Amino acid sequence: MGADVIFSLRQELMVTAIVFILLVMKVGMAELRTGVILNVVNLLLLANVILGCLGGPVSVAFNGMFHTNPLIVLEKNMLNLATLLVSLLAYDWLKGHRHVAEFYMLLLATLTGFFFMISAGNLLMFYLGLELSTIPLAALSSFDLEKRQSSEGAMKFILSAAFSSALLLFGISLLYGATGTLDFGVLSRRLDGSAYQLFAFILILSGFAFKVSAAPFHFWTADVYEGSPVPVTAYLSVVSKGAVFFIFIQVLYIVFKPMAINWYKILVLLSVLSMTVGNLFALRQERLKRLLAFSSVAQSGFILAGVIGSSRAGEASVVYFILIYIFSNLAAFGVVSLISAQTGKEGIRDYRGLYTNNKALSWVMAISLFSLAGIPPTAGFFGKFFLLLAGAGKGNYVFIGIAALNMVVSLYYYLRVVKAIFMDTPDEPIGKLNIPLMPNIAFVICVVGIMVTGLAGGVYAYIYSLSGGLYGY
Amino acid sequence: MNLSLLILAPLITAVAVLFCGGLNRIRWVSLAGVTAQLALAFVLLVLYWRERTGGNEAAMLFQSRFAWFPALNIWYHVGVDGISVVMILLTAFVMLAAVLVSWRIGTMVKEFFVLLLLLSAGAYGFFISLDLFTLFFFLEISVIPKFLLIGVWGSGRKEYSAMKLALMLMAGSALVFIGLLGLYYSVGSFDWQQISRTPVPVAVQRIFFPFLFVGFGVFTALFPLHTWVPDGHSSAPTAASMFLAGISMKLGGYGCLRVAVFLMPEAAKEYSPAIILLATIAIVYGAFATMMQKDLKYINAYSSISHCGFILLGIGMLTQTAMTGAVMQMISHGLMTALFFAAIGMIYDRTHTRMVDRLGGLLKVMPYISTVFVIAGLCSLGLPGLSGFVAEITVFMGSWQRTGGMYRLATILACASIVITAVYILRATGQTIMGPLKDPKYNGLTDASWNERLAGILLVGGIVAIGIAPYWLSNLLTPGIRPIVDSLGKAINIK
Numbered sequence: 001m002g003a004d005v006i007f008s009l010r011q012e013l014m015v016t017a018i019v020f021i022l023l024v025m026k027v028g029m030a031e032l033r034t035g036v037i038l039n040v041v042n043l044l045l046l047a048n049v050i051l052g053c054l055g056g057p058v059s060v061a062f063n064g065m066f067h068t069n070p071l072i073v074l075e076k077n078m079l080n081l082a083t084l085l086v087s088l089l090a091y092d093w094l095k096g097h098r099h100v101a102e103f104y105m106l107l108l109a110t111l112t113g114f115f116f117m118i119s120a121g122n123l124l125m126f127y128l129g130l131e132l133s134t135i136p137l138a139a140l141s142s143f144d145l146e147k148r149q150s151s152e153g154a155m156k157f158i159l160s161a162a163f164s165s166a167l168l169l170f171g172i173s174l175l176y177g178a179t180g181t182l183d184f185g186v187l188s189r190r191l192d193g194s195a196y197q198l199f200a201f202i203l204i205l206s207g208f209a210f211k212v213s214a215a216p217f218h219f220w221t222a223d224v225y226e227g228s229p230v231p232v233t234a235y236l237s238v239v240s241k242g243a244v245f246f247i248f249i250q251v252l253y254i255v256f257k258p259m260a261i262n263w264y265k266i267l268v269l270l271s272v273l274s275m276t277v278g279n280l281f282a283l284r285q286e287r288l289k290r291l292l293a294f295s296s297v298a299q300s301g302f303i304l305a306g307v308i309g310s311s312r313a314g315e316a317s318v319v320y321f322i323l324i325y326i327f328s329n330l331a332a333f334g335v336v337s338l339i340s341a342q343t344g345k346e347g348i349r350d351y352r353g354l355y356t357n358n359k360a361l362s363w364v365m366a367i368s369l370f371s372l373a374g375i376p377p378t379a380g381f382f383g384k385f386f387l388l389l390a391g392a393g394k395g396n397y398v399f400i401g402i403a404a405l406n407m408v409v410s411l412y413y414y415l416r417v418v419k420a421i422f423m424d425t426p427d428e429p430i431g432k433l434n435i436p437l438m439p440n441i442a443f444v445i446c447v448v449g450i451m452v453t454g455l456a457g458g459v460y461a462y463i464y465s466l467s468g469g470l471y472g473y
Numbered sequence: 474m475n476l477s478l479l480i481l482a483p484l485i486t487a488v489a490v491l492f493c494g495g496l497n498r499i500r501w502v503s504l505a506g507v508t509a510q511l512a513l514a515f516v517l518l519v520l521y522w523r524e525r526t527g528g529n530e531a532a533m534l535f536q537s538r539f540a541w542f543p544a545l546n547i548w549y550h551v552g553v554d555g556i557s558v559v560m561i562l563l564t565a566f567v568m569l570a571a572v573l574v575s576w577r578i579g580t581m582v583k584e585f586f587v588l589l590l591l592l593s594a595g596a597y598g599f600f601i602s603l604d605l606f607t608l609f610f611f612l613e614i615s616v617i618p619k620f621l622l623i624g625v626w627g628s629g630r631k632e633y634s635a636m637k638l639a640l641m642l643m644a645g646s647a648l649v650f651i652g653l654l655g656l657y658y659s660v661g662s663f664d665w666q667q668i669s670r671t672p673v674p675v676a677v678q679r680i681f682f683p684f685l686f687v688g689f690g691v692f693t694a695l696f697p698l699h700t701w702v703p704d705g706h707s708s709a710p711t712a713a714s715m716f717l718a719g720i721s722m723k724l725g726g727y728g729c730l731r732v733a734v735f736l737m738p739e740a741a742k743e744y745s746p747a748i749i750l751l752a753t754i755a756i757v758y759g760a761f762a763t764m765m766q767k768d769l770k771y772i773n774a775y776s777s778i779s780h781c782g783f784i785l786l787g788i789g790m791l792t793q794t795a796m797t798g799a800v801m802q803m804i805s806h807g808l809m810t811a812l813f814f815a816a817i818g819m820i821y822d823r824t825h826t827r828m829v830d831r832l833g834g835l836l837k838v839m840p841y842i843s844t845v846f847v848i849a850g851l852c853s854l855g856l857p858g859l860s861g862f863v864a865e866i867t868v869f870m871g872s873w874q875r876t877g878g879m880y881r882l883a884t885i886l887a888c889a890s891i892v893i894t895a896v897y898i899l900r901a902t903g904q905t906i907m908g909p910l911k912d913p914k915y916n917g918l919t920d921a922s923w924n925e926r927l928a929g930i931l932l933v934g935g936i937v938a939i940g941i942a943p944y945w946l947s948n949l950l951t952p953g954i955r956p957i958v959d960s961l962g963k964a965i966n967i968k
Contacts, residue, residue: 313545366617376614385606385650389545392654397680400654404647411643415620415636423624423632457541464544 008059008068011052011076012115018044019108026101037100038091042438045084052077060121064183067121071466075246075319076115082239082326083111088442089334090231092341103143106136107235114243123172123182123255126247130168130211134161137240141228153227160220164210171203184254191258198262204251205266211244214270214304215277218297222281225293230340233289234333237296242322245303249315252307260310267308268399271391274301275406282413287347288336291413292329295372298410299325302387305403309390312468317390320453320463321383324371327449328380331368334442335361342433353429354421361433362421364443371450373414374407379454386460474520474535476551476601479561482510483594487587496582500572503586507569510593514565521558525952532956533603533666541606546662550604556800556953559946560600560727563804566935567719567811568593571712573928574815577822578626578710585626588618589712596720605653605663605732612692612724613646619705619717626710634701634708641701645691649728652685656736668736669960675739682740685733686748692725693785694778696755702778707770711818714770718777719811723803726784730796734788735957738964741791746879748789753883755782760893769817769827772901773810776853779890780806786887787868790880793958795871797950798864804946805860805939809852812932816846819925820905823918829904833911839920843906845929850898852936855891860939865891867947 006013021044025032056073060066087104094100110133117129138161142154176182178197179190191197209217225233256263278298285291303325306317338361339354340346355362371380384407392400435443453459486506493499517535524534533552541549553561571589578585591614598611616639624635653663659677660668691698702722706714734741759779766772780802787799819842820835821827836843852859855866872884910916921929939946 316544370617375616376610381610381613386542386545388650389654389657392658395658397651397655401651404650405644408640408644408647411616412636412640415639418620419624419632419636422621423635457543457547460542461544 004059005061008056008061009066011048011073011080012112012119014048014051015080015108015112015115018048019105019112022101022105022108026105034095034097034100037104038094038438041104042084042087045080045087049077049080049084052080064121064185065125066116066119068119069466071319071463072118072246074463074466075118075242078319078323078326079111079114079239079243082242082330083107083235085326085330085334085442085445086231086235086239088438089234089330089337091436091438092338093229093231096341097143099143099145103140106140109133109136110140110235111239114239118243118246118250120247121184123175123184123187126251127165127169127172131165133240133243134165137161137232137236140232141224141236143232144229147227149227150229151227153224156220156227157224160210160224164207164217167203167210168207171200171205171207174200174203184250187255188257191256193259193262197259201256201259201263202266205263205270208244208248208251209270212241212248212300212303213297214300215273215297218274218277218300221297222290222293225296226287226289230289230333230337233293234330234337237292237333238326238329241296241300242326245307245318245322249307249318253310253315264308264310264394267304268396271301271304271308272399272402274298274304275403276301279406279409279413282410285413286349288351288417289346291348291417292332292336295410295413296329298406299329299372301406302384302403305391305399306387308396308399309393311390311393312464313386313393314390316460316464316467317383317386319467320460321387323459323463324379324383324450324453327446327453328368328371328378331364331443331446331450332372334439334446335365335368338433338435338439339430343430345430348417348420349426350430351417351420352424352426356425356429357432358430360443361435364447365421366418367447367450369414369417373411375411377451377455379450379452382454382460474517475537476517476535476553477537479510479513479517479597479601480594482506482513483590483597487590487594490583490586490590493583499582499586500576503572503590506590507565507572507593511565511569514562517553518558518562521553521555532952536603538604546664547606548604548664549607550664551601551607552603553601554953555949555951556727556731557600559800559804559949560723561597563723563807564593564596564600564720566931567715567807570811570815570928570931571715573924573931574715574818575710575712576922576924578712581625585622585710585712588622589716591615592618592622592716593720596716596724599724600727603665605656605665605668607663608665608728608732609646609649609653612649612728613643615721616643616646619713619721622713623705623709626713627708628710629708630704631708634704638701638705641691641698645688645698645725648684648688648691650688652681652688652733655681655684665732665736669956673737678737678740679743682733682737682744685737686729686744689725689728689733690751690785693722693729694755694759694781695725695785696751696758696778696782699755699759699778703771703774706774706777706814707768711814711821714814714818715811718773718814719807722777722781723807726781726788726799726803729785730788730799730957734791735960738961741961742964745789745791749786749880749883752782752785752789753886755779756786756887756890757893760890760897763897764893766897767829769820769829769832769901769905770814772829772897773813773817776894776897777806777810779894780810780853783865783868783887786883787871790868790872790875791961792871792874793954794874795868796954796957797947798867798869798871800950800954801860801867801939801943801946802864805852805864805936808932808935808939809849809861812845812929812936813849813853815925815928815932816842816849819921820846824912824915829901831911832905833908834906835910835915836906837910838915838918841921841926841929845921845933847902847906848933848936850902852940854895854898858937858940860936860943863940863943863946
């Protein structure tokens with residue numbers, strides 16, 4: 001293995017190294033206190049994020065199985081950052097947990113899988129990466145070992161993941177049968193949009209739709225989100241979804257480029273369905289985790305709108321939005337996680353009057369919800385605007401109109417939570433909560449991220465300058 | 474002058490308020506902040522005047538721009554002309570008065586003033602934007618402060634009203650958003666001046682003009698999308714009502730005129746009858762609906778629908794005089810309605826009721842507040858010498874310039890609505906202000922405190938200044954209206 005290969009694989013190697021360090025710590029120093037492990041891991045993850053900031057050249061390894069470029073390096077680093085944030089936010093929950101080292105090993109194994117998946121240049125590699133991440137994720141979602149709901153969530157996750165993987169695999173094998181190759185570049189030259197290939201495409205698309213929980217493939221989402229421990233839910237909704245979207249654009253833009261006319265209409269349908277179904281179901285949820293689950297279905301619909309743009313602006317806006325989504329959604333889940341860990345309350349009704357005793361926490365929640373709803377000056381506004389701007393590039397204004405109306409609908413349920421926090425006065429509001437240092441750092445990062453990512457135009461310009469390489473090969 | 478100062482001033486004040494301790498310090502810092510806003514607005518007015526008299530003929534002055542999202546051709550681009558300067562001045566006036574009457578706010582004082590200041594920053598940003606993306610950004614930025622101000626500090630069905638207002642305004646924004654995308658993909662830019670120089674294809678205009686006009690129209694209580702106005706205005710705390718009716722509703726009128734009509738003149742001509750129809754319905758319906766109200770705030774809210782109908786009527790008539798009148802009506806209504814809400818707030822603070830039938834004889838115990846109330850009422854019904862008369866007569870004269878049965882009918886109906894206005898205003902003032910004291914417990918009530926007096930003087934001063942010497946105002950507005958008239962003149966006649 002040459003030095004250049006090590007350099008282009010450095011993010012994967014780094015994450016794997018952390019897993020091994022944890023293994024040594026677990027086996028060699030059994031009586032280590034939980035707090036120490038948490039601190040060490042968070043430092044390592046921070047180092048990982050900083051290392052990831054070094055740019056990377058365009059390079060291909062393992063006969064085209066693995067490829068990387070500056071945008072992919074950035075995407076991976078965004079996932080690194082999200083993982084760090086999840087880890088910081090989970091501090092309260094993990095401190096009382098007996099299996100901290102295992103949690104991180106599983107988490108990082110998942111991350112490694114995602115990295116290989118994003119970097120895949122071959123459908124086989126893609127599938128391997130995906131499966132490497134799916135199985136630990138299922139274990140993670142049952143990590144609240146005492147709760148029955150958690151095991152139930154994990155079970156549902158495994159079943160739906162297996163089902164979607166089967167769909168993907170079937171599609172991939174059909175595609176192999178049609179073209180005799182699994183390589184992205186070669187595939188795109190051999191596709192012509194025949195009915196047979198279209199069938200393979202639909203299967204692959206369904207697999208993807210399962211993974212990003214786009215309607216009508218979203219049924220697992222709410223139950224799994226509700227059953228899993230909150231940090232795992234946060235990880236699922238942000239990192240897992242982000243990673244799948246990253247590879248999804250590549251597969252669509254590179255492999256299925258010759259079939260763009262075919263997938264355009266299907267994606268419009270998928271996007272409209274996801275937004276509408278997600279929003280309508282979110283309207284009546286009483287539990288915050290379920291509300292955020294359905295909101296994440298709706299957000300998938302919005303991201304799909306950017307994907308539909310199938311242009312450089314579309315690609316950039318998707319990556320940009322996922323960055324914003326990392327900050328916004330993790331901040332929201334962070335608050336939920338903190339409150340759930342300290343009081344065990346997870347319903348919207350329980351949040352009434354939160355503002356009386358927890359001002360900072362309430363504002364974090366409000367800002368993140370406003371960002372999710374796409375209200376300026378938060379970054380969510382810019383993210384949504386650019387997604388729809390890219391989506392309108394094809395001139396489909398009816399579609400954009402539906403999307404814009406959906407933003408109004410979604411505002412209602414986000415405002416419901418804000419209303420509960422700020423306006424309602426219950427007999428017994430949640431008392432003053434103690435926010436430990438680690439989640440505090442994470443909240444600051446998230447809020448700063450939400451405010452800066454949008455207002456400072458540089459972030460988008462940077463992402464835009466990196467994107468657009470997908471048409472290259 | 475660097476126009477971004479107008480946005481920065483409230484933001485800096487808001488940050489300063491955040492770090493203040495103590496009730497009094499928060500109030501005084503906010504007051505200092507809004508006074509600085511007014512000073513800035515006056516400096517802007519003087520500088521603008523000097524440029525114009527110095528012979529600067531450029532359409533937009535004090536422009537500055539930098540690329541915000543260069544990849545998408547989105548700029549932060551600001552500049553002002555006469556219309557914007559006047560709107561900025563109005564905002565500064567209303568903001569100062571709003572802070573002055575908010576002296577009695579007792580709960581979460583810090584948050585209240587910060588949100589109020591954020592609202593004003595959004596309004597300034599909106600009025601100086603020359604890039605439609607920036608404009609949209611500032612249009613939507615007010616959703617959070619409005620929602621929280623009404624929901625937390627409001628009265629009555631406040632949560633319901635706050636939610637209704639936020640959702641309806643967001644729906645308006647969504648329509649504006651679609652219209653903007655249409656323009657963007659037709660011209661390739663959000664730049665207001667560039668779009669105004671590029672003829673937008675008539676087919677595009679025909680589709681997207683309604684989106685823009687109706688979208689902005691929601692903010693200006695365009696019938697039948699006015700339903701957020703009564704609930705929102707009457708539930709909001711005094712300062713927020715003043716801002717909502719005084720400034721926020723004007724954002725819509727400004728957008729209709731500046732963005733929809735100016736950038737799509739052909740479609741404006743084509744849709745003109747529809748606009749006039751809706752505006753006339755709003756005027757007449759609003760006036761009749763007001764007659765049925767018993768709550769002072771509802772009276773003012775419904776009369777706002779009627780008065781904002783004049784704005785839309787003036788814009789819909791598309792003649793220079795009518796459009797000038799529409800902008801004058803924006804200013805006049807902004808000052809008058811803010812004054813009205815301030816007076817109602819003062820009365821409510823003391824008597825704890827806003828119901829007309831429970832009030833009476835207030836002139837005896839609070840002469841100052843009652844006088845202010847009467848002045849606002851007289852301005853509302855269009856008494857010569859006050860701004861309402863000037864604005865309305867200009868709209869009517871401009872409307873009469875359009876010949877044709879339908880336009881004449883609309884003008885006559887609008888004129889006739891003034892009679893109804895007189896009925897409800899005189900009845901309300903008569904019942905609340907005049908007559909014997911209704912309730913003996915009102916005997917011990919105090920008159921306006923110094924801050925309330927100051928707020929009253931400020932707004933009454935504005936109303937009278939326009940009423941007596943309207944010429945300075947129309948002089949300011951004409952150069953801003955003329956390009957719109959020119960573009961309408963150049964527009965090919967479709968019919």
